[in-house]
Amino acid sequence: MMMKLTVKVRLKQLTKETLFEAYKREEVLGYCKRCGNYGKNYSCPEFEFDTIRYLEPYNYATIILTEIDTQPIKAQIDRFGIGDFRSDVFNNYIKNKPNDVVDIKSAISMYAFNNIKNQMTDKLIQIEKDIDNLVGLPPGSCTRCSTCLKQQGKPCIYPETLRYSLEALGFMVSDIYKKCFDLELGWTKGELPVAFNSCSALMTKEKICEGVILDKLDGIVLNISEKE
Numbered sequence: 001m002m003m004k005l006t007v008k009v010r011l012k013q014l015t016k017e018t019l020f021e022a023y024k025r026e027e028v029l030g031y032c033k034r035c036g037n038y039g040k041n042y043s044c045p046e047f048e049f050d051t052i053r054y055l056e057p058y059n060y061a062t063i064i065l066t067e068i069d070t071q072p073i074k075a076q077i078d079r080f081g082i083g084d085f086r087s088d089v090f091n092n093y094i095k096n097k098p099n100d101v102v103d104i105k106s107a108i109s110m111y112a113f114n115n116i117k118n119q120m121t122d123k124l125i126q127i128e129k130d131i132d133n134l135v136g137l138p139p140g141s142c143t144r145c146s147t148c149l150k151q152q153g154k155p156c157i158y159p160e161t162l163r164y165s166l167e168a169l170g171f172m173v174s175d176i177y178k179k180c181f182d183l184e185l186g187w188t189k190g191e192l193p194v195a196f197n198s199c200s201a202l203m204t205k206e207k208i209c210e211g212v213i214l215d216k217l218d219g220i221v222l223n224i225s226e227k228e
């Protein structure tokens with residue numbers, strides 16, 4: 001049996017100057033350095049390029065928020081088995097913290113993030129193909145390969161789809177959630193959050209019609225399987 005969860009998408013268009021109010025490179029890099037992916041994934045810092053130069057061609061940022069209400073999961077948590085929620089994000093976590101015991105709620109949270117991240121990345125890459133002069137900044141790090149080839153000193157195998165998240169580029173995403181959507185994300189250990197959220201962006205030269213982007217992002221859903 002599958003549980004199908006609705007993914008609500010909200011957009012907020014900012015000028016690049018406003019986006020850069022959340023640019024806190026040193027502080028964000030400090031968080032990145034505490035993550036097991038730091039320096040081990042081509043989509044994560046440190047980079048051989050500069051964020052300011054990378055975003056140079058663009059003048060606007062359309063921030064994309066996804067929200068999934070977790071109430072339906074909470075109401076039926078006993079119907080899920082941890083074995084159904086192995087994800088790349090989960091595997092990465094275990095690789096970095098092999099002695100940690102991951103509970104079902106954390107496993108579902110990682111699965112949900114991984115799933116939405118992959119769908120959003122594909123949607124943004126498609127939008128780049130459909131509309132000229134924009135670049136997508138999907139959420140999280142790239143998990144297309146089970147171990148990023150950076151760790152073997154080899155070049156990225158899919159450079160055409162390699163993109164960078166707002167966090168990786170040095171933006172404080174909690175500031176962006178607050179500024180754009182008046183959201184302060186809370187998290188209590190051992191509990192599911194009220195909603196699973198992700199934050200991405202589309203950088204454009206000109207202002208862009210939000211309706212067009214919403215149409216192109218249509219169809220993102222989260223399916224989670226229940227125990228037989």
Ligand code: SF4
Nearest residue numbers: 042142145148149156
């Ligand atoms: S596609 Fe593979 S090699 Fe390239 S960044 Fe992603 S995980 Fe690393």
